[in-house]
Amino acid sequence: MKRLLxxxxxxxxxxxxxxxxxxxxxxxxxxxxxxxxDLIYLDCVEPVFRVAELTDFFDRYQSVRExxxxxxxxxxxxxxxxxxxxxxxxxxxxxxxxxGKVILSDNQxxxxxxPAGNRWNDMYTDYNVxxxxxxxxxxxxxxxDDDSRVYWKSVATDxxxxxxxxxxxxxxxxxxxxxxxxxxxxxxxxxxxxDGSLAIPLCSRGEYSVYPxxxxxxxxxxxxxxxxxxxxxxxxxxxxxxxxxxxILDK
Amino acid sequence: MRRIVLILFVxxxxxxxxxxxxxxxxxxxxxxxEFAVSGAxxxxxxxxxxxxxxxxxxxxxxxxSSVAARYRDAEIYNKERVTNTWTLSYTYNFTRVFSLAASVxxxxxxxxxxxxxxxxxxxxxxxxxxxxMLTARFSWLNRKLVRxxxxxxxxxAVSLMDVSYREYPETYLSLQVTPVGISVGKKLFxxxxxxxGTIYVGGCFGLGYRF
Numbered sequence: 001m002k003r004l005l006x007x008x009x010x011x012x013x014x015x016x017x018x019x020x021x022x023x024x025x026x027x028x029x030x031x032x033x034x035x036x037x038d039l040i041y042l043d044c045v046e047p048v049f050r051v052a053e054l055t056d057f058f059d060r061y062q063s064v065r066e067x068x069x070x071x072x073x074x075x076x077x078x079x080x081x082x083x084x085x086x087x088x089x090x091x092x093x094x095x096x097x098x099x100g101k102v103i104l105s106d107n108q109x110x111x112x113x114x115p116a117g118n119r120w121n122d123m124y125t126d127y128n129v130x131x132x133x134x135x136x137x138x139x140x141x142x143x144x145d146d147d148s149r150v151y152w153k154s155v156a157t158d159x160x161x162x163x164x165x166x167x168x169x170x171x172x173x174x175x176x177x178x179x180x181x182x183x184x185x186x187x188x189x190x191x192x193x194x195d196g197s198l199a200i201p202l203c204s205r206g207e208y209s210v211y212p213x214x215x216x217x218x219x220x221x222x223x224x225x226x227x228x229x230x231x232x233x234x235x236x237x238x239x240x241x242x243x244x245x246x247x248i249l250d251k
Numbered sequence: 252m253r254r255i256v257l258i259l260f261v262x263x264x265x266x267x268x269x270x271x272x273x274x275x276x277x278x279x280x281x282x283x284x285e286f287a288v289s290g291a292x293x294x295x296x297x298x299x300x301x302x303x304x305x306x307x308x309x310x311x312x313x314x315x316s317s318v319a320a321r322y323r324d325a326e327i328y329n330k331e332r333v334t335n336t337w338t339l340s341y342t343y344n345f346t347r348v349f350s351l352a353a354s355v356x357x358x359x360x361x362x363x364x365x366x367x368x369x370x371x372x373x374x375x376x377x378x379x380x381x382x383x384m385l386t387a388r389f390s391w392l393n394r395k396l397v398r399x400x401x402x403x404x405x406x407x408a409v410s411l412m413d414v415s416y417r418e419y420p421e422t423y424l425s426l427q428v429t430p431v432g433i434s435v436g437k438k439l440f441x442x443x444x445x446x447x448g449t450i451y452v453g454g455c456f457g458l459g460y461r462f
Contacts, residue, residue: 005439005441005458007441008441008456008457008458009458011290011456012288012289012290012456012457012458015290015291015292015335015456016290016334016335020332021330021331021332022297022331022332022333022360023329023330023331024328024329024330024331025328025329026328026330026365026367028328030324030325030367031325032321032322032324032325035321035325036318036321036322039316039318039321040318122316153317178318180317180318180319182314182317182319183314183319185317185319187317187318187319189318221318223319224319225318225319225322225323227322
């Protein structure tokens with residue numbers, strides 16, 4: 001019986017010790033630059049590409065809009081299953097769920113785009129797109145221009161892009177300023193790309209590229225936290241470059 | 252098919268031998284009272300999840316999708332410690348088959364945050380639960396030294412302090428099912444149970460005394 005007692009006491013001691021540490025992430029590698037890139041890219045950078053695609057379609061549509069068949073063929077060429085002919089009007093068009101809504105502006109040669117992402121990123125903004133000719137566009141937004149729409153973060157974008165003959169979009173200039181102010185911490189992130197290297201294919205039949213196929217963007221973070229790094233895009237991967245360190249990650 | 256025939260064969264021939272045992276066995280010595288202490292892994296409240304996963308002091312949910320949070324979060328690491336579940340129980344055996352147990356279980360856990368820079372403790376959150384429970388137990392094999400049983404219990408878990416740091420104790424329904432338990436010993440006995448519920452998920456080991 002003593003043996004049983006000893007066995008049980010030994011087991012209970014084991015139970016007590018087994019609960020000491022259930023989980024620890026001490027040895028996990030933290031990469032806030034990757035996290036920030038994900039956050040800013042999806043909320044602020046990618047919408048620029050979707051806005052450009054929507055505008056490029058709508059601008060080309062204006063020249064064939066009298067021909068409904070050609071118009072719908074063009075819509076299918078861009079948006080595939082996301083193209084709904086009943087959403088296509090002379091003055092506006094909506095492509096759900098990834099692109100948003102584009103309308104003719106009161107100003108000649110300009111469009112206003114309400115990106116689909118407005119629903120979830122807490123930055124309620126529309127983009128003003130100026131047609132510069134030859135499928136070249138200037139895309140501008142400032143979510144802080146209307147106080148009633150500013151919640152706790154805002155974005156201001158100024159980008160100039162164009163499509164080449166192969167339907168690749170090239171970014172001539174990209175300047176995005178993201179600001180947040182929450183729980184007493186204010187942070188500004190500026191994302192820039194001005195060497196013309198950033199390029200992403202135009203959407204085709206509803207398929208679109210989330211990330212650029214090439215090019216580099218610089219991230220500059222200031223305020224209550226600060227950091228500087230770059231993100232370089234390749235075909236299947238992207239690279240986060242910070243000083244002399246570089247980390248390659250799958251897209 | 253062959254397996255079924257074999258099982259039937261073994262069953263048919265084993266029944267008479269059990270009956271023979273029963274005739275020769277002395278009257279069962281039913282002890283009415285049992286006291287026991289036990290420890291169990293994995294603790295049930297932890298298994299079913301109290302949410303430790305937040306940045307200390309930053310309770311505002313939007314903070315998590317902020318740039319500042321990404322950097323602050325990277326500056327710290329965390330450790331989750333638990334006590335496992337410890338139970339004191341009293342059981343009254345109504346018959347050799349049916350008994351009723353009253354128990355109190357304790358489970359505690361701490362989520363500690365440390366600075367990655369110098370390993371200093373930055374913050375800590377903690378949970379403590381006391382669970383009084385009534386359990387019905389059915390012994391389906393009773394031998395002099397060994398008992399096999401199943402049980403089901405229900406009670407209320409009282410959180411003394413939880414992740415939200417509410418001032419008042421909160422209560423939660425608590426259930427525990429033990430499909431199989433085995434106890435070995437006469438007066439002093441050890442036991443092991445397999446179970447699932449809000450007391451524990453997995454195994455429970457204990458020591459008891461019956462009289």
